[in-house]
Amino acid sequence: MKRLAAASAGRAREWLCAPAGNDFGIAGFRCWKFWAVLAFYLGGFLLLVRDPFFLRGGAFSYQQGMVTLLLAFVIVAALCWEMMLFGPPRGANLLLQFMMCLPAFLFVARITAAPSMPPADIGVISLTVDGIGKFRQWLGIGRLLEYIPFWIRDLFANWQVTLFFMVVMGALSFRRTGVRLSLLVLLLAVEFFAVFAGRGSAPDWLLGGTICLLAGMGLQFCRCDRIVYYENVVDRLSAAPCDESALRAILRIAAQGREDGRVSEEGVRRIVKSEYGSLGNFSAAEFGCIASELTGRILYEYRIMHLSGGADGVFLIPAPNLCRCETLLGGLSVWPRVIFTLLAAVVWVLLPVDLIPDSIPFVGALDDVTVTILSGIVLRNAMENSR
Secondary structure, three states: HHHHHHHHHHHHHHHHHHOOOOOOOOOOOOHHHHHHHHHHHHHHHEEEEEEEHHOOOOEEOOOOOHHHHHHHHHHHHHHHHHHOOOOOHHHHHHHHHHHHHHHHHHHHHHHHHHOOOOOOOOOOOHOOOOHHHHHHHHOOHHHHHHHHHHHHHHOOOOOHHHHHHHHHHHHHOOOOHHHHHHHHHHHHHHHHHHHHOOOOOOOOHHHHHHHHHHOOOOOOHHHHHHHHHHHHHHHHHOOOOOOOOHHHHHHHHHHHHHOOOOHHHHHHHHHHHHHHHHHHOHHHHHHHHHHHHHHHHHHOOOOOEEEEEEEEEEEEEEEEEHHHOHHHHHHOOOOHHHHHHHHHHHHHHHHHOOOOOOOEEEEEEOOOOOOOOHHHHHHHHHHHHHO
16 A cells, blocks of 8 residues: 555656756756856856946945845845745756856845945944934943944944845735735836936946846746645655545645635535545445545645635635745745844844934834834744745
C-alpha cells in the first residue's frame, strides 16, 4: 500500500509540477533567455553605476544608507519568493533572482534620491536638538544613542525615505497579489517620475538602467504560484500513505479549491462519487462516510485546506501558505520586513522624531498613530500568511 501511494504521488508530481517550457520563463542555463536576462540585469547595473548621482570625483560612491538597500531587497524578495512572479527559486531562476538585486538596489537608491547623513550625525533626530537639548541631557538620551548601531539610526537619517519604506511595507502586506503589485508599482512610479520633475543630475542613465531592468524582468516573468501550490500539496500527501482512489480524490479537491477558491460539501461528495463509483455499488450514506473521512484527513492530517463557514454553507478553502515556497527564501520574503517595520515603529514612537510637533493638539499625534497602524497591519497579515 505504501509503495502504491508513493508511486501515485510520483505520477501526480510529474503531471502537476511539470517545468515551464522554453516559451515561458527560464528553462535552464542553456536557455537563451537566461543569458539575455543576465545581460539585461548586468547592463542595467552598469548604467546605473554611471549615473552622475552616484559619482563623487569621477568615481562611484554609494551614500544612500542601509534603508534603501533593505527596501530594495524586501521588494525583490516579495516579487520573487512571495508572489512567485519570476519562476521557481532554484537553478537558473534563483541565480537570476539574486542578480536582479544588483540593479534594483541602485534603482531604489536613485529614485528615493536622499543621501543619508554621515555616521557622526543622527539625521532627523539632530533637528530636534535645539528644542529638546536640555531634556535629552537630563534623560541621557544623547549617551543612549551612542550605543545604538548606526545601521539602526540610519533608518531615521531621512524621514522621507523612512516614511516611504513604511508605506511600501504596508502595501506589501495586503493579501491579494494584484492589490500588492498594483500599489507597489504605483508607489515606485510616483518616485520615478518625481526624479524627472525635480532638479538635479540628468536622469538619462536612470532611464537606461530602468529599461534594462524591466526588459530582464519581462523575459524572466513566470508566475509559478500554481506550480508551487501543487508541489506543496504533493509533498504533504507523500507524508502519509493512502489508496490511489483517495489520492486522486484529494488531488481533485485541492485542484478545485485552487481554481475556485473554495469547495463546497456537495462538491466534495461529487468528487468522491466520481472516484469511488467504479469500485462498487456504494450507497449515499457510504459515499458520505468516505467524504467525511477524506475531509478529516485533508483538514487535520495533511493540513492542505481550512474549514470556512458562512450564511451560504460550509466550505473547504486552500491553506494560504501552500502558495509560498516552503524554504528559507520563503521566510526571507516576509520576516525581514516585519522585523524592521516593527523596529522602525518602536524607535519612531519612543524617540523624539516627529513630522508634526506633538504640541499641536490631536494633529500632533497623527504621525505616530499612522506608523503604529501600518506596522500593526504588516504584523497581522504576516502572521496569518505564515500559519
